[in-house]
Amino acid sequence: MHAGSGRLPTLALHRWRKIVTVANRWDRVALIGIGLLGGSIGLALRRRGLARQVVGVGRDGQRLAQAVQAGVITEAAADLTAAVAHADVVVVATPVDRIEPMVRQVVAAADSAQIITDVGSVKAPIVDGLADLPDEAPFVGSHPLAGSERSGFEYADADLLEGRVVFVTPTDATPPRVTEQAGRFWEALGARVERMAAREHDRVMAAVSHLPHVVAAALAASVPTFPQHYFGSGFRDTTRLAAGSVEMWVPILLQNQSAVLESLRHFRDSIEDWERALAAADPRQLADLLAKGKQRRDALGS
Amino acid sequence: MHAGSGRLPTLALHRWRKIVTVANRWDRVALIGIGLLGGSIGLALRRRGLARQVVGVGRDGQRLAQAVQAGVITEAAADLTAAVAHADVVVVATPVDRIEPMVRQVVAAADSAQIITDVGSVKAPIVDGLADLPDEAPFVGSHPLAGSERSGFEYADADLLEGRVVFVTPTDATPPRVTEQAGRFWEALGARVERMAAREHDRVMAAVSHLPHVVAAALAASVPTFPQHYFGSGFRDTTRLAAGSVEMWVPILLQNQSAVLESLRHFRDSIEDWERALAAADPRQLADLLAKGKQRRDALGS
Numbered sequence: 001m002h003a004g005s006g007r008l009p010t011l012a013l014h015r016w017r018k019i020v021t022v023a024n025r026w027d028r029v030a031l032i033g034i035g036l037l038g039g040s041i042g043l044a045l046r047r048r049g050l051a052r053q054v055v056g057v058g059r060d061g062q063r064l065a066q067a068v069q070a071g072v073i074t075e076a077a078a079d080l081t082a083a084v085a086h087a088d089v090v091v092v093a094t095p096v097d098r099i100e101p102m103v104r105q106v107v108a109a110a111d112s113a114q115i116i117t118d119v120g121s122v123k124a125p126i127v128d129g130l131a132d133l134p135d136e137a138p139f140v141g142s143h144p145l146a147g148s149e150r151s152g153f154e155y156a157d158a159d160l161l162e163g164r165v166v167f168v169t170p171t172d173a174t175p176p177r178v179t180e181q182a183g184r185f186w187e188a189l190g191a192r193v194e195r196m197a198a199r200e201h202d203r204v205m206a207a208v209s210h211l212p213h214v215v216a217a218a219l220a221a222s223v224p225t226f227p228q229h230y231f232g233s234g235f236r237d238t239t240r241l242a243a244g245s246v247e248m249w250v251p252i253l254l255q256n257q258s259a260v261l262e263s264l265r266h267f268r269d270s271i272e273d274w275e276r277a278l279a280a281a282d283p284r285q286l287a288d289l290l291a292k293g294k295q296r297r298d299a300l301g302s
Numbered sequence: 303m304h305a306g307s308g309r310l311p312t313l314a315l316h317r318w319r320k321i322v323t324v325a326n327r328w329d330r331v332a333l334i335g336i337g338l339l340g341g342s343i344g345l346a347l348r349r350r351g352l353a354r355q356v357v358g359v360g361r362d363g364q365r366l367a368q369a370v371q372a373g374v375i376t377e378a379a380a381d382l383t384a385a386v387a388h389a390d391v392v393v394v395a396t397p398v399d400r401i402e403p404m405v406r407q408v409v410a411a412a413d414s415a416q417i418i419t420d421v422g423s424v425k426a427p428i429v430d431g432l433a434d435l436p437d438e439a440p441f442v443g444s445h446p447l448a449g450s451e452r453s454g455f456e457y458a459d460a461d462l463l464e465g466r467v468v469f470v471t472p473t474d475a476t477p478p479r480v481t482e483q484a485g486r487f488w489e490a491l492g493a494r495v496e497r498m499a500a501r502e503h504d505r506v507m508a509a510v511s512h513l514p515h516v517v518a519a520a521l522a523a524s525v526p527t528f529p530q531h532y533f534g535s536g537f538r539d540t541t542r543l544a545a546g547s548v549e550m551w552v553p554i555l556l557q558n559q560s561a562v563l564e565s566l567r568h569f570r571d572s573i574e575d576w577e578r579a580l581a582a583a584d585p586r587q588l589a590d591l592l593a594k595g596k597q598r599r600d601a602l603g604s
Contacts, residue, residue: 204532207528211525212540212541215540217596217599218573218575218591220598221598222571224509230506232449234511234514234542234543235511237543238539238540238541240599246593250585264580266525268573269524271516271517271520274566275563275566275567290551293520296525296541296544297542
């Protein structure tokens with residue numbers, strides 16, 4: 001319409017914005033914390049044309065400016081209230097021990113948000129802690145099962161969530177609409193969504209993620225310091241997780257303390273079985289233990 | 303010479319063979335056992351033009367015929383004596399508990415070998431067991447620090463040894479010429495050779511290879527059976543070694559029993575430190591343990 005017109009009249013501009021918004025799905029997404037995960041979400045939103053504005057909020061203005069330059073977010077904000085005020089979606093991607101107070105602030109400030117969620121890898125302390133939010137607050141907990149031993153938006157990957165599971169952990173009080181929309185948000189980023197109760201989620205994570213981290217760190221620290229080239233790909237794979245961020249992992253382990261401790265005790269039982277079989281030099285016991293591990297590992301594929 | 307001649311006279315043919323032999327470096331290499339490692343050595347010898355004949359010896363004639371078809375060896379032999387009689391190099395690549403008696407047979411039958419070696423990942427029981435070989439026997443123990451959780455020549459890789467360490471473990475009785483020539487053999491395959499006493503080698507391997515295998519198996523077996531997609535790349539990396547061959551690993555662990563047991567006890571101490579720190583929910587202890595693991599792992603590179 002108005003072909004040949006030198007400028008778009010106000011009404012047409014307004015319409016055009018609406019069309020773009022629909023194509024973009026979300027007009028404004030606010031990401032609180034621009035690390036590997038926050039950065040990857042920003043990059044994925046932009047590459048997939050899912051959001052018109054991706055505003056990043058963080059404490060370090062210089063890092064945020066770099067994230068804008070890197071194309072991970074479209075704008076940086078130091079002020080949380082201003083950043084989330086008109087956001088349709090807010091994702092809190094800070095270290096896990098800072099999520100609960102941050103969500104509280106976001107709920108108070110985000111007046112038009114359809115979804116407020118987080119990416120914390122421990123869910124019960126957050127979800128239980130936020131049980132007193134107003135009924136209509138559009139918060140639901142999430143946890144994308146994706147990451148890396150590396151940290152920082154420099155390692156952000158637009159396909160990080162592609163094919164990965166994102167756990168979404170509603171409570172009885174969560175508005176069903178919010179749970180659904182959060183699911184659609186993660187699916188739009190390529191993920192597969194699975195709903196799970198927060199406490200059950202934390203038990204699963206203790207076993208499949210937090211225990212392996214502890215085991216990798218314990219193994220890396222327990223062997224003598226040999227020349228680097230004595231360590232082959234087997235040792236490197238088995239200890240890879242130990243390279244993860246200390247600052248990130250202390251709160252994860254503390255927040256999921258009882259479940260991690262339980263997993264670690266099971267693991268120690270398993271190590272003691274191995275000690276007995278080795279001390280007895282019993283080929284049959286050793287074969288049984290190896291076969292049990294192989295069967296479980298083979299079932300996972302590569 | 304003899305340009306235009308329809309056939310090469312016997313003398314010229316003889317000379318030509320010698321030239322080819324020099325270009326090939328070794329005229330005939332015998333590989334006893336064609337698994338991942340034996341197969342990769344065969345493939346590397348052929349691709350690099352290092353040997354004219356690569357004869358494979360094994361108990362399963364059908365498997366050997368497949369290895370010839372796959373181009374991993376040039377001929378198959380069921381009879382050990384015939385296979386090694388005129389070999390310049392013999393590499394014993396059987397499971398570790400069958401190496402010592404096999405080397406004995408090879409030493410008796412290989413009348414023109416310059417090098418007889420093996421690839422066993424435990425060295426002291428083999429090297430000590432063979433201490434009564436004749437002084438002039440051209441045997442020296444080797445262990446290429448290369449492998450995979452996969453087994454079988456189907457996974458053979460001509461570059462498997464490229465850049466990897468091969469430990470060569472001479473004793474005071476090993477002819478220096480044999481140690482040197484074995485070193486050159488592995489270097490020709492792209493490896494970096496390191497001489498080490500057999501017992502020291504076994505202590506190193508207990509820590510960097512055998513312990514991680516046990517830890518991976520224990521971890522894979524200790525966690526509940528969740529749906530496959532709950533297990534992310536961290537768990538998969540940490541447990542990858544557990545997929546290794548049970549048949550191969552029982553004898554490795556038995557032959558290196560005391561060193562593996564010692565490593566495992568150190569590791570268990572490390573796990574108990576973790577249990578105490580978690581039970582105390584002490585952020586400082588947890589940070590120290592994480593930092594120790596991270597520092598050690600970071601020092602290895604990716």
